[in-house]
Amino acid sequence: MLAVRSSVARSFASATRVAGVRHASTKTIQDTLAEIIPERQAIAKELRSQHGSKVLGEVTVEQVFGGMRGIKAMLWEPSVLDSEEGIRFWGRTIPECQEVLPTAPGGKEMLPEAMFWYLLTGKVPTAEETVQFQNELVKRSVLPSHIESTLDALPKTLHPMTQFVIGVAALNHDSKFAAQYKAGMKKADYWVPTLEDSLDCVAKSFTIASRIYRNTYLGGAKDMPALQMDKDLSFNFANQIGFGDSEGFVDLIRLYNALHTDHEGGNVSAHTAHLVGSALSDPFLSYSAALAGLAGPLHGLANQEVLRFILDMVKEIGEGASNEKIVEFIWSTLKKGQVIPGYGHAVLRKPDPRFMALQQFGESRPEVAADPVFGYVNALYKTAPAVLTEHGKTKNPFPNVDAASGSLLYHYGLKNFDFYTVTFGTSRSMGALSQVVWDRALGLPLERPKSLSMGAINKLIGSPLSNV
Ligand SMILES: CC(=O)SCCNC(=O)CCNC(=O)[C@H](O)C(C)(C)COP(=O)(O)OP(=O)(O)OC[C@H]1O[C@@H](n2cnc3c(N)ncnc32)[C@H](O)[C@@H]1OP(=O)(O)O
Ligand SMILES: O=C([O-])CC(=O)C(=O)O
Numbered sequence: 229m230l231a232v233r234s235s236v237a238r239s240f241a242s243a244t245r246v247a248g249v250r251h252a253s254t255k256t257i258q259d260t261l262a263e264i265i266p267e268r269q270a271i272a273k274e275l276r277s278q279h280g281s282k283v284l285g286e287v288t289v290e291q292v293f294g295g296m297r298g299i300k301a302m303l304w305e306p307s308v309l310d311s312e313e314g315i316r317f318w319g320r321t322i323p324e325c326q327e328v329l330p331t332a333p334g335g336k337e338m339l340p341e342a343m344f345w346y347l348l349t350g351k352v353p354t355a356e357e358t359v360q361f362q363n364e365l366v367k368r369s370v371l372p373s374h375i376e377s378t379l380d381a382l383p384k385t386l387h388p389m390t391q392f393v394i395g396v397a398a399l400n401h402d403s404k405f406a407a408q409y410k411a412g413m414k415k416a417d418y419w420v421p422t423l424e425d426s427l428d429c430v431a432k433s434f435t436i437a438s439r440i441y442r443n444t445y446l447g448g449a450k451d452m453p454a455l456q457m458d459k460d461l462s463f464n465f466a467n468q469i470g471f472g473d474s475e476g477f478v479d480l481i482r483l484y485n486a487l488h489t490d491h492e493g494g495n496v497s498a499h500t501a502h503l504v505g506s507a508l509s510d511p512f513l514s515y516s517a518a519l520a521g522l523a524g525p526l527h528g529l530a531n532q533e534v535l536r537f538i539l540d541m542v543k544e545i546g547e548g549a550s551n552e553k554i555v556e557f558i559w560s561t562l563k564k565g566q567v568i569p570g571y572g573h574a575v576l577r578k579p580d581p582r583f584m585a586l587q588q589f590g591e592s593r594p595e596v597a598a599d600p601v602f603g604y605v606n607a608l609y610k611t612a613p614a615v616l617t618e619h620g621k622t623k624n625p626f627p628n629v630d631a632a633s634g635s636l637l638y639h640y641g642l643k644n645f646d647f648y649t650v651t652f653g654t655s656r657s658m659g660a661l662s663q664v665v666w667d668r669a670l671g672l673p674l675e676r677p678k679s680l681s682m683g684a685i686n687k688l689i690g691s692p693l694s695n696v
Pocket of ligand 2: 497
């Protein structure tokens with residue numbers, strides 16, 4: 229299989245070999261993908277040529293008005309979401325991933341770097357591959373000075389997610405994909421610099437996030453600890469924002485980053501990266517656009533909104549209030565016409581298994597389990613589904629991932645909840661960009677679905693309305 233690799237792939241792979249720590253039995257991510265891609269290209273070719281005209285579903289008028297829920301119209305390799313069971317990454321549930329993916333020395337949680345390798349390849353990395361990949365990513369996480377000065381110049385009052393969008397977009401200055409496209413690269417080679425840019429984008433997202441935190445909340449980045457090249461991305465992020473001594477916080481950041489990576493393709497952030505990437509915008513521009521979508525309160529920003537909701541509840545009914553008082557507070561929010569953040573989902577119809585994994589993390593640590601804010605997360609889980617069911621609007625009254633994540637960050641002392649979605653954003657880069665690599669490897673075209681005016685809909689359904 230290696231024989232079919234392009235010359236561009238070979239040069240990136242050997243550059244990594246010279247620079248990286250390499251053991252006899254390990255493969256680089258570049259070599260691993262170069263082996264797998266032809267196999268999956270052949271599957272794609274067969275599906276299209278032998279089964280291209282088979283029907284996957286139909287589209288109703290309601291779906292056109294209803295945010296395209298349920299329309300099966302996108303290819304997404306790293307994960308598939310089942311409404312009852314939750315997410316599976318290349319066929320594995322979250323507990324199954326926790327079982328097989330390597331952890332950091334001394335850590336209990338799966339490493340995001342191992343999850344990233346797995347999302348890219350569908351193969352569980354060995355411990356050696358994980359260490360090598362981690363070292364490569366940490367090396368790539370060093371920021372060019374123009375990114376540092378761009379971030380340092382932004383007003384501290386600018387929302388951290390807007391700062392993140394700007395920092396990631398500006399990485400496009402050094403895009404290998406953009407440079408090689410300009411130089412006339414062949415379509416068969418697109419995936420190679422897309423992978424290089426994606427690795428850079430994921431790695432540098434972590435250091436952009438730390439710099440935004442220091443600039444926004446700690447008065448600037450001049451005292452930021454240097455990167456520790458033998459440690460993982462999550463440790464370095466935690467250390468650079470001042471939490472490196474907290475074993476619980478570092479392991480939480482690992483779990484948080486591994487869990488939020490991917491949620492199939494239709495969610496706003498992942499879909500945006502795929503859509504923008506389909507115009508052959510490079511991975512930095514594609515992921516910057518995705519972050520702008522993640523910054524919406526119905527999507528990633530909900531995790532900051534959950535904390536705001538819980539703290540408002542503490543202000544109004546005090547700590548450790550009865551379930552009756554909590555139910556009253558939920559009703560008063562609904563009666564104001566507001567949503568209960570962290571509850572409901574566009575696809576899921578059961579409690580989100582990512583919520584369950586974060587709950588388990590909290591429950592397994594007595595100091596977290598005793599925290600009143602975490603206690604309110606549990607109390608809401610016991611009370612909100614019944615209230616939302618009685619309210620009768622939401623199709624899913626159960627918690628999503630955002631219902632628990634902020635309370636854990638808050639427990640460990642990360643109290644600036646405007647920053648929470650940034651930690652979501654470091655994670656989502658790994659899933660969204662894994663698919664962008666596959667988009668280029670499978671030669672997927674520009675995305676351009678058909679839209680319809682109400683007049684055009686009326687015509688298609690036999691013109692039942694006379695006034696459109
Ligand atoms: C990582 C993530 O992105 S997970 C999602 C994070 N977002 C949140 O937690 C915000 C709160 N939740 C919501 O707003 C929604 O449940 C969404 C955006 C996640 C899903 O939206 P939809 O697929 O449109 O949900 P659904 O079909 O159940 O909505 C039907 C109605 O129930 C309402 N509803 C849904 N969830 C809630 C909720 N948590 N609280 C109150 N009302 C809700 C909707 O606003 C909608 O009302 P409308 O008919 O007046 O417009
Ligand atoms: O799947 C969705 O629509 C939202 C979500 O939970 C995610 O993106 O993680």
